[in-house]
Amino acid sequence: xxxxxxxxxxxxxxxxxxxxxxxxxxxxxxxxxxxxxxxxxxxxxxxxxxxxxxxxxxxxxxxxxxxxxxxxxxxxxxxxxxxxxxxxxxxxxxxxxxxxxxxxxxxxxxxxxxxxxxxxxxxxxxxxxxxxxxxxxxxxxxxxxxxxxxxxxxxxxxxxxxxxxxxxxxxxxxxxxxxxxxxxxxxxxxxxxxxxxxxxxxxxxxxxxxxxxxxxxxxxxxxxxxxxxxxxxxxxxxxxxxxxxxxx
Numbered sequence: 001x002x003x004x005x006x007x008x009x010x011x012x013x014x015x016x017x018x019x020x021x022x023x024x025x026x027x028x029x030x031x032x033x034x035x036x037x038x039x040x041x042x043x044x045x046x047x048x049x050x051x052x053x054x055x056x057x058x059x060x061x062x063x064x065x066x067x068x069x070x071x072x073x074x075x076x077x078x079x080x081x082x083x084x085x086x087x088x089x090x091x092x093x094x095x096x097x098x099x100x101x102x103x104x105x106x107x108x109x110x111x112x113x114x115x116x117x118x119x120x121x122x123x124x125x126x127x128x129x130x131x132x133x134x135x136x137x138x139x140x141x142x143x144x145x146x147x148x149x150x151x152x153x154x155x156x157x158x159x160x161x162x163x164x165x166x167x168x169x170x171x172x173x174x175x176x177x178x179x180x181x182x183x184x185x186x187x188x189x190x191x192x193x194x195x196x197x198x199x200x201x202x203x204x205x206x207x208x209x210x211x212x213x214x215x216x217x218x219x220x221x222x223x224x225x226x227x228x229x230x231x232x233x234x235x236x237x238x239x240x241x242x243x244x245x246x247x248x
Contacts, residue, residue, distance in 0.1 A: 043069055043072030043073070043076070043081065043084055044084070046065050046066075046068050046069035046072065047069060047084065047086050047090060049061070049065040049069075050062060050065045050066055050069060050090055050093070051090075051153060053065055054093065054153050054156050054157075055153075055156075057156060059097060059101070062093075062094075062097060063097075066090070066094050069090070072084075073087050073091075088118060088121040088123045088124060089123045089150060089151055089153075091110070091114070091118070091123070091124065092121070092123030092124050092126060092127050092150065092154070093123075093153065093154065093157065094110065095107060095110060095111070095124065095127035095128075095131075096126075096127050096130070096154060096157040096158070096161070097157055098110065099127065099130060099131050099134065099157075099161065100157050100160045100161050100164065102164075104131070104135075107131060111128070122150050123150045123151075126145070126148075126149070126150050126154070129141075129145070130142060130145055130161070133145070134161075134165070139165045139168065139169055142161060142162070142165050143162055143165060143166075145158065146158040146159070146162060166189055166190075166199065167203075169188055169189060170189065170203070170204060173185070173188065173216070174204075174207075174216045177216065178215070178216060179213045179214060179215045179216060180213065180214050180216075181212060181213055181214075182196065182209070182212055182213065182214060185214045196214075197209065200214065
């Protein structure tokens with residue numbers, strides 16, 4: 001299918017994307033940078049669709065639209081299309097999506113495709129630093145990174161990542177402690193008591209908040225290992241040996 005046909009078949013995507021960004025001509029870029037990029041280029045449609053998918057919180061649509069967008073960036077690098085100043089912000093968004101979905105191998109594969117100059121872009125660096133913090137278990141840095149996102153569109157994935165991180169912290173806390181003071185639990189999970197109480201109610205109803213403490217449900221003791229039927233195993237082994245001897 002030619003690019004012209006693809007463009008015609010995606011007019012509705014373009015219309016919705018324009019509505020999603022409130023009629024703005026640019027998604028991430030300044031007015032000065034916009035002059036260097038021609039609106040209405042085929043890739044522009046998919047850039048708008050990618051942003052729309054974030055706004056409607058549809059990760060499957062994001063993946064489909066980004067997959068269709070990548071060839072236009074490849075063509076731009078080869079000089080066949082004008083470069084898009086929105087490329088790095090969208091590539092950063094995709095890296096963040098892969099991190100949220102715990103697709104770490106794909107995350108690093110995408111990084112290997114980027115140039116040295118791309119790696120210096122703030123949007124790319126933001127995702128790389130997040131991945132490093134996440135892998136190091138520096139969850140406080142991950143949670144605080146929401147305050148320094150390169151663009152408001154990143155907030156959706158940052159909130160999802162924060163939810164994952166809080167789940168990790170909660171799981172570790174539950175295994176390490178019988179209880180934590182509300183003050184300590186709030187410090188490692190949220191900034192407000194109200195947020196902590198809502199989190200416990202929605203995500204961990206098995207926890208109990210009592211007398212200024214968050215009391216974790218005791219982990220159930222591991223079920224005892226079943227006894228190995230040694231006599232049966234020996235008999236089966238001898239039977240196999242006799243059968244092999246007979247065949248030979």
